[in-house]
Every structure is written in structure tokens, then in C-alpha cells.
Amino acid sequence: MDRGHGMSLPSLLDIYNILLDFHGEQNWWPIVKNGVSLYLPEYATRERTPEEILEIWIGAILTQNTAWKNVEKAITNLKTHIALSPSEILHYPQNELAELIRPAGYYTQKAKKLHASMHFIENTLSGNILRLKTFPLAQARTHLLSLWGIGPETADSILLYGYRFPTFVIDAYTRRILLSLGFSEAALSYHEFQAYFQKTLPSDAHLYEEYHALFVAQGKHCKTKEGCIHCPLSPWCTTHKR
DNA sequence: CGCCAGGTTGTTG
DNA sequence: CAACAACATGGC
Numbered sequence: 001m002d003r004g005h006g007m008s009l010p011s012l013l014d015i016y017n018i019l020l021d022f023h024g025e026q027n028w029w030p031i032v033k034n035g036v037s038l039y040l041p042e043y044a045t046r047e048r049t050p051e052e053i054l055e056i057w058i059g060a061i062l063t064q065n066t067a068w069k070n071v072e073k074a075i076t077n078l079k080t081h082i083a084l085s086p087s088e089i090l091h092y093p094q095n096e097l098a099e100l101i102r103p104a105g106y107y108t109q110k111a112k113k114l115h116a117s118m119h120f121i122e123n124t125l126s127g128n129i130l131r132l133k134t135f136p137l138a139q140a141r142t143h144l145l146s147l148w149g150i151g152p153e154t155a156d157s158i159l160l161y162g163y164r165f166p167t168f169v170i171d172a173y174t175r176r177i178l179l180s181l182g183f184s185e186a187a188l189s190y191h192e193f194q195a196y197f198q199k200t201l202p203s204d205a206h207l208y209e210e211y212h213a214l215f216v217a218q219g220k221h222c223k224t225k226e227g228c229i230h231c232p233l234s235p236w237c238t239t240h241k242r
Numbered sequence: 243c244g245c246c247a248g249g250t251t252g253t254t255g
Numbered sequence: 256c257a258a259c260a261a262c263a264t265g266g267c
Contacts, residue, residue: 028248064249070265071248105264109250151250171248216248223246 007235009182012200015233016207019214022232023221026213029056029161030068032075037068045206050129053162054084054121057129060157061113061149062104073103086121086129089114113149120147137165152190160212164205168197169212173219180222180239 010018030037031052048056055075062071077100082088089097098111124143125131132140137159144155152170159165170193179186185196201207221227234240 060248063247065247065262066249066264067247067266069247070263073265103264105247106249106262107264109262113250149250153249157248169248173248212248219248 010236012197015181016201016211016214018232019218020210023214023217026210026217028209028213029059029157031055032059032072032079035072035076037072047164048162051084053129053158054086056162057117057158058084058114060154060161061117062101062110064106064110064154066105070103070105074101077101077103086118086127090118090122109149116148117150133163137167140165141167152194156194160205160208164209166198166203166205166208168194168201168208170194170197171212171215174212174215177215177218177222177233181233181236182238 025041027039027041027043029043030039031043032038032055043052058078059071059075062074078084081100082092094111094115097114098107101107101110101114104110120143121127121129132143135143140163141155141159144150144158145152150158156167156169159167160169170190175186175193185193188196197208201211218233221231228240231237231240
């Protein structure tokens with residue numbers, strides 16, 4: 001076996017199945033209850049409630065460049081001090097909101113980001129968060145991207161995990177992992193990289209949800225030496241420690 | 243103790 | 256358009 005070079009590139013579906021076999025179902029996105037993040041299969045299959053969509057929206061902003069553990073604390077703080085609704089959050093002073101989400105880091109900016117999003121839900125969506133689902137995907141995405149504090153990854157996370165629009169989330173892990181396997185596509189722009197996934201894979205929200213979550217699980221796995229040694233992708237990985 | 247998390251925005255060349 | 260700084264806490 002000429003492991004390391006010469007092993008041809010696996011398909012995206014191959015990689016998905018390998019990661020799924022190794023890490024199991026991820027059941028993203030979690031809902032926080034009593035200070036604990038719940039990854040339940042139930043949440044991954046049925047339609048989201050408006051309350052869940054809002055929590056996912058907020059969580060997607062709070063987790064920007066931040067460990068989920070910190071976001072968990074921030075969401076718990078929010079839930080114990082405010083009723084989690086767009087109007088409640090909007091009428092809460094931004095500096096006090098910032099204090100509640102302090103554990104999530106960048107708290108001044110994130111408070112401002114939350115307000116911008118809540119303002120959009122209250123006004124453009126008339127307070128009805130489900131209304132975004134009535135737009136075509138491209139239009140809903142453009143709306144989100146126009147908001148201060150929402151970039152492509154956050155927009156796609158909200159659309160995919162909240163509304164179950166079939167849009168693929170690209171993040172640093174996704175790029176890093178595919179780059180280590182020799183995919184030149186990993187160097188493309190966010191939009192091009194996403195297009196590559198979406199034209200290669202069937203348009204299936206559940207597949208996209210699990211796949212992105214698996215990339216994150218794998219990305220964390222790659223960080224430890226032990227993880228690297230026992231890696232399901234080692235036959236193809238050019239960075240593998242052997 | 244240093245590094246870095248489930249990024250985005252604003253500034254500069 | 257690419258490169259870079261700023262934004263900040265907490266876990267490992």
C-alpha cells in the first residue's frame with residue numbers, strides 16, 4: 001500500500017460516510033436547557049419551533065470565533081434573565097444585554113449584532129420569525145447577509161439549522177480537512193466552495209446538517225496527537241502523523 | 243501559560 | 256481584491 005501518496009481522492013459522499021461511521025450522528029444544532037446543550041435526534045428531524053429558530057439564530061451569532069462552551073453559558077444567562085423573544089431582547093438595554101452574553105466574548109459587538117437581528121425580525125418579518133421561510137432560499141440569504149454581524153457562515157447556519165433550507169455551511173474546519181486530503185477546491189472563495197458541495201451532493205438539508213457537524217467533530221479530533229493517530233481519514237491525509 | 247475556539251467588520255495597500 | 260487589525264472570554 002503506498003499510503004500517503006497515490007491513494008486517489010475519496011468522493012465527498014465517501015468522506016461523509018467515513019466520518020459518520022466514525023463519529024456517529026451529531027444531531028446539530030443543540031438546544032440549551034438547564035445550562036446543558038442537548039443534541040437530540042428529535043430536534044434534528046422535526047420542524048423547528050419559532051423559539052428554537054430564535055435560539056439557533058442567537059447561538060449562531062454568539063459562536064462566531066468562540067468555543068461553544070462559552071456560548072452555552074451566555075445562552076443560559078440570557079434565558080434566566082429575559083424571555084427569549086425579539087421584542088424582549090430589543091427592549092433590553094444593549095449594555096445590559098452585553099453583560100449577559102459576556103462569557104461568549106466580543107460581548108459589546110455581539111450585543112449590537114443581536115440587536116440588529118432582532119430589529120430585522122421585529123420590522124421586516126413583522127415579529128414573525130417563521131416568515132423568513134416563505135422567501136426563496138437565495139432571497140432569505142440575501143436578507144440575512146444584509147444584516148450587520150451576519151456573514152456567510154452565520155447566515156447559512158441559521159438557514160440550514162433553523163429553517164432547514166438546503167444550504168451548505170463552510171467553515172475553517174471544512175477547508176482545513178479537505179485541504180489536508182488534497183482537495184484544491186478548499187482554496188476557493190466561500191461561495192465557490194459551497195457551490196462545489198452543493199453541485200456534488202444531493203440537495204438535502206439533513207445531509208448538510210450532519211455533514212457540517214461531522215466536519216467540526218473531525219476538526220476537533222484532528223487537534224490531538226492521539227486523535228490524529230487513530231484517524232478515519234488517515235489513508236488520504238497528507239498531514240497524518242502516521 | 244499560551245493558544246485558539248462552530249467569524250465578521252473595517253482599514254489599508 | 257488580499258492582507259491585517261480589532262473584537263474578548265474561558266477551557267485545555
